[in-house]
Amino acid sequence: MAKGIGRSEVQRLVAEKDAQLVEVLPAPEYEQEHLPGAINIPLKELNRETALQLDRTRPVIVYCHDYQ
Amino acid sequence: MGFEAYDYEDGKRDWGSFGLPREGTLAQTPSAAEVARRDVPTCTLGDDLGEVSERVRNAGWDTCFVVTDERVVLGRLGRRALAGNEDGTVESVMSEGPSTVRPSIGIDALIQRMDERHLTTFPVTTPDGKLFGLVIRTDAEKALASG
Numbered sequence: 001m002a003k004g005i006g007r008s009e010v011q012r013l014v015a016e017k018d019a020q021l022v023e024v025l026p027a028p029e030y031e032q033e034h035l036p037g038a039i040n041i042p043l044k045e046l047n048r049e050t051a052l053q054l055d056r057t058r059p060v061i062v063y064c065h066d067y068q
Numbered sequence: 069m070g071f072e073a074y075d076y077e078d079g080k081r082d083w084g085s086f087g088l089p090r091e092g093t094l095a096q097t098p099s100a101a102e103v104a105r106r107d108v109p110t111c112t113l114g115d116d117l118g119e120v121s122e123r124v125r126n127a128g129w130d131t132c133f134v135v136t137d138e139r140v141v142l143g144r145l146g147r148r149a150l151a152g153n154e155d156g157t158v159e160s161v162m163s164e165g166p167s168t169v170r171p172s173i174g175i176d177a178l179i180q181r182m183d184e185r186h187l188t189t190f191p192v193t194t195p196d197g198k199l200f201g202l203v204i205r206t207d208a209e210k211a212l213a214s215g
Contacts, residue, residue, distance in 0.1 A: 002075040007086060010076050023080070033092040035083055056071060063076035 002062060010035075010061055019059040035063070085195050087171025098211040100178055101171035104192045104201030110135045111158050113142065118154035120145070131202070133191065134162045139198040141166065141191065168193040171200050175208045182208075 013019035021038035030040035087101030134143040143162035192200040
């Protein structure tokens with residue numbers, strides 16, 4: 001279960017722990033706008049196989065459009 | 069071993085509304101965050117109006133935002149307030165609760181809003197009401213033309 005965090009914590013984790021940002025929205029929305037350095041793994045495609053591209057030694061931060 | 073996983077619950081809407089950097093096709097269009105003047109003068113409610121007016125004029129501005137210690141916008145002093153009777157405090161002459169936009173608004177949308185309201189400037193605040201800066205219409209038009 002992912003722990004909920006806010007904007008400041010995102011910035012801290014990226015700066016201090018080289019956290020990986022993962023946008024889980026569909027590709028067209030990701031292409032329009034995303035956080036710097038974020039990769040796109042749409043929620044419907046998020047599985048063991050697609051997660052292989054992530055580095056297990058670094059924190060992972062997932063996000064979508066807003067809290068909904 | 070599992071992932072050290074976090075959920076940025078407020079997501080990219082929150083990120084953009086605080087004027088933070090973004091990537092993607094929409095990021096090619098300038099936003100208010102990129103053209104807002106961050107050095108717009110500020111003062112607090114109890115400040116002496118005469119001192120504020122002099123400081124603002126000397127800095128080359130004709131407006132000043134009234135803010136709390138945390139930069140939350142309470143009001144605005146316009147040209148008339150700054151040029152009038154300079155006795156008293158800022159609070160006695162300020163215009164309360166100016167209309168604002170978020171840093172993430174696109175410049176084209178902001179210019180349209182300025183047109184509708186016949187404005188030449190528009191204050192920019194973050195979702196928690198803190199002053200981000202002031203967009204001047206000519207700056208926005210230049211950014212749009214070069215963007």
